Amino acid sequence: MNKHLHQHPLIPTNDGQFLSSSFIWTNAVQEIYNFCQQYSLLWLWVYLWNEWYKAYWKVLKRDFLYKFFRPRLDLVVFIIMEKVISHQKRKFEQVFLVKQKKADCCSFFFTNCFFICKHLVQQKGIVDVPFFDQIHRCYEYPFLNTLFQINNSNQFLQITSNIETIENEKLKVIEKENLENEECEELYNHLIDTMEKSLEILKDQQSKKNFKWIKGVEKNFIPIQKMLLEITLYKRRRVMPRTFKDHSCNTMFFN
Structure with a gap:
């Protein structure tokens, strides 16, 4: 199941083949079905088909719905809109735009996002600290790359252009956040000023025993x-x- 969860058309197999999404899904379902049939696990197959292989539950169920058993549809929609989308958006901005986090330096994160595979580190050899600042995440295979690994000038120019685009997007995000923060600060100041003046009027009218005004x-x-x-x-x-x-x-x- 762990292998099935992380198969993707952009991730090659051990022999370097890129499988289609329909082929991956068909093989995964067939494999788990044969396993359940071989060991007479009828109810396990029913659960796996309904809750896993019929829909995509990896991140949603494991990270956000782990406290709920068979959640209602409105709860799932609420979690997706309020938790999942905001979490993924914040993670994307931290990695690609603001760069508060460094990109993962090991493809082993496809199956375990918390540890670096020691075998891949050994194959890479000794690296210095700046190496982790030079590594970049790509949207297509190979997913991780460094500038000094690029030999093709066109590829270098393309990645350089992508980096400039990301930097421009980063500036736009920061400017937008600053503008929104300024607007919110002005709104807070306006409402606080309104409430303070209203409080002064209330205390003044109370001291004057103006009961008709307060009722109105x-x-x-x-x-x-x-x-x-x-x-x-x-x-x-x-x-x-x-x-x-x-x-x-x-x-x-x-x-």
Whole structure:
């Protein structure tokens, strides 16, 4: 199953062949079916077919739905939109744009993303520290490459152009984030200023015993009271929110 999970049309086999996606899926299903038939594992085949070989559950089920058994569809959609997509987007930006993380230096990460294969390191030989800054991840095979391994001038120019494009995208992302941060800071300052001035007016009218005025404007504070109540209950929750139904506009992105 571990082999089946990591087979891909862009990943060559041991003999250097690139298999199609349909061929990979057909062979994987046939292999696991023969295994279950040989050992009379009927219910295992039912589970594997329904939960694994009929759909793609690798990252989603192992990393985000490990606490749930047969989750509801709305929960799966919620997890994908709120957790999986944001996680993958953040990881992509850290590796390719902001470069907060170095690219994996070993193709063994296809089956284990936490360790470097010692056998591949031994085959590579002794490397210096700058080697890990020069390695680049590619979108097609070979997935990992370094500038000093490139002999073809066209390939060098193409990779150089890709690097410049990535740097430009990095700058765009940073500029967009800075602009959004500035807008949010202005919004916070505006709302805080509004609340402080409203508080001053409330205290002033209270000191003047102006009860008729407060009864007339009480309805204006109902949305604020509702927001405060929902956030208070949200902070006291004992279970993890399940779907969008467990949130409101006041708690959707509250941290």
